Amino acid sequence: MDIDVAFKKRRSRYDLSKKASVSDQKITAMVQELLKHTPSPYNAQQQRAVVLLSENHDALWEIVLNTLKKETSEKQFEKTKKKIAGFANSYGTILFFNDQPTLERLHEKFPKYKDQFSLWFDQSQGMFQYAVWTRLASLGMGASLQHYNPLIDQAVHDYFEIPSTWKLEAQMPFGIPTELPKDKSFIDIEERFKLKK
Secondary structure (H helix, E strand, O other), X not given: OOHHHHHHHOOEOOOEOOOOOOOHHHHHHHHHHHHHXXXXXXXXXXXXXXXXXXXXXXXXXXXXXXHHHHHOOHHHHHHHHHHHHHHHOOOEEXXXXXXXXXXXXXXXXXXXXXXXXXXXXXHHHHXXXXXXXXXXXXXXXXXXXXXXXXXXXXHHHHHHOOOOOEEEEEEEEEEOEOOOOOOOOOOOHHHXXXXXX
């Protein structure tokens, strides 16, 4: 798929099935390649990723559901349960992390920029997430970006044996969409863009 088409096809998709358009090996290789080549401040390479498939994918959303059950009212939980079931019904989930010792080393090495590194880490993490999301779209799959951290952090680290130094940033359920996306509205581009010659 042409990259310009992939940019346009990348949307928040919640109508996902437990199907993928490519093999697990190709999904894994794709995430690894994007992890390797996504920019990071001072080439820190602090981004980390975990791909959850099959029972591990299901286990994540069970963790989310059980955690939210303790945090929401009974009435609100019925709505929440339906939403989480939609994520669980997707093919897999990618977990995105930042490595905290890398941040601390940069603080020590470049104290003048200490207050900026968290922002720069967030920016490079966003680039990584966007690259993965767009690549999934190019392969005919949909995804959405979820943020149940920090509520689920400890349970996720314990269950999946994630290094304690990896800070969970986002969760991306993905799979083949089951419906056409709704039309998206756009603010007039002239309100958002200027060209100065």
